[in-house]
Amino acid sequence: MSVILGIDIGGSGIKGAPVDTRTGKLAGERWRIPTPEGAAPDDVKQVVAELVAHFGLPGAVGVTFPGIVQRGRTLSAANVHPDWVGLDADALFSEATGHEVHLINDADAAGLAEARFGAGQGVQGTVMVLTFGTGIGSALIHNGVLIPNTELGHLWLRDKHAESWASDRARELDDLNWKQWSKRASTYLQHLELLFSPDLFIIGGGVSKKADKWQDHLNVERSRVVPATLLNEAGIIGAAMMAAGNAPDLEAQLDSPAPAKETTRKTAGRKPAAGKAAAKKTGKGD
Known part of the structure; x- marks a missing residue:
């Protein structure tokens, strides 16, 4: 069925x-x-x-x-x-x-959907889906296979707890404009890139609805970065x-x-x- x-x-x-x-x-x-x-x-x-x-x-x-x-x-x-x-x-x-x-x-769940039917459709290799909201959720998928419960929003960036510093909620609490938030998000993405070398980052959560505000400001070394497409x-x-x-x-x-x-x-x-x-x-x- x-x-x-x-x-x-x-x-x-x-x-x-x-x-x-x-x-x-x-x-x-x-x-x-x-x-x-x-x-x-x-x-x-x-x-x-x-x-x-x-x-x-x-x-x-x-x-x-x-x-x-x-x-x-x-x-x-x-x-x-x-x-x-x-x-x-x-x-x-x-x-x-x-x-x-x-x-x-x-x-x-969001990662599976985006990799199969959304922004990661047809992409081979390693896809990392990150949902930026009150915290940061993560999904790691390699050639269509999910590695569950990665919880990468709880990584530490030196003295910074990733989701407490780079989430969408942190942007609101610290009254950051999108360029300022993008600088923090870039630091986080660069750390993930060093650890996992994904072929593609898919950025979901609440910020995906405003991709035009941040997409040009995110900087990583090797990976592609795209907004999620399936939203809610x-x-x-x-x-x-x-x-x-x-x-x-x-x-x-x-x-x-x-x-x-x-x-x-x-x-x-x-x-x-x-x-x-x-x-x-x-x-x-x-």
Whole structure:
């Protein structure tokens, strides 16, 4: 079955859509429910179950998570409730939904989607996808194979914690213009280039919507740097790919996904994370 439900857990919203995993295109409108305040496991599982029921698709479901995911267990919780640490989240969501659910780190999901259907389509070698938001998420892919949970936003650049210094949130907090932020981001990219020698950097997250502001100011030695193209769809698409077991084949030349509409259900009685405070809960974009 090629149409799989993908769900992306973000700081302010949890979004889902059916995805045609052969083409990377959404097969229906996105549906969005506000993320419960605090993002505790029991509250989040109820939202995920509601999304699964809303779409009514049979088969497996892919879900992103803003933290380390290893064999279905969530092992970090920097931006969500601490009860996620050590939790068998695959089992939690599978029991709540009645479907076989597969979790994947949110940046890894975006990386899979961008490498297969987005800015990295057809690129051989090493592709590194970086999502700049409240923090910095990373996905490392070599010839279509994902090396999961790299968490490269937590590298140190001498006395600077990378995501605390070069994220989009750091740009806002330090009141940097785009050229000033690009200088910091270039320092970070140059360090990654030294360590991994990627053929291509793909820059995603919130900053990808404003590529014209920074693209000409980023400087690296050998690698190409391009903005991500799938934007808010990347996590949903990558989650569905994970659930489908659809490992990316970078030799395939498929069309990029068409944009889809998003519907938001406003919930009475549920207290959503609000505005900028909610967006700060995940550094991988929402």
